[in-house]
Amino acid sequence: MANVSHENAEPVTDRVHDNSWSANLEKPQHADDRGLVVEQAIDAIRHTAPGNHVNLVTHGTHGHPSEYLFDALADEFDADVEWEYVKQCGCGGHVTRSRVRTSAEITDSAIHCARTSDVLRESAGTRYPGVFGCEISNISWTTL
16 A cells, blocks of 8 residues: 655644544545554544544555554553444444543553452463453562
């Protein structure tokens, strides 16, 4: 896929949204550049106020967002953002809802993860699925 200059690409938004909104990542500039889709999805999330969500509507030519977007979001945002696949649009694009968590939710998650790690202390080295965004795998156990 051809790369469009990201500097010349029209930005997905120019303000912080203090409400839930949708980011259109289905324009022709997105069809040819998966990197631009990822970059602007991250930018859209950064422009969403905590407690709100942005629907990332991605171009269908790139396939399911789990193939390229979800890992990028995990690397960029860690536990600060939750996302879920919603559906495939009639036009072939995909909708992923990304919710920016509030600081209170993040703190509650950290406490829950710490409690979960205490319960699972005897099972170090076993991989557990994410619980409120945390994954326990081969870590040093510490009681808070």
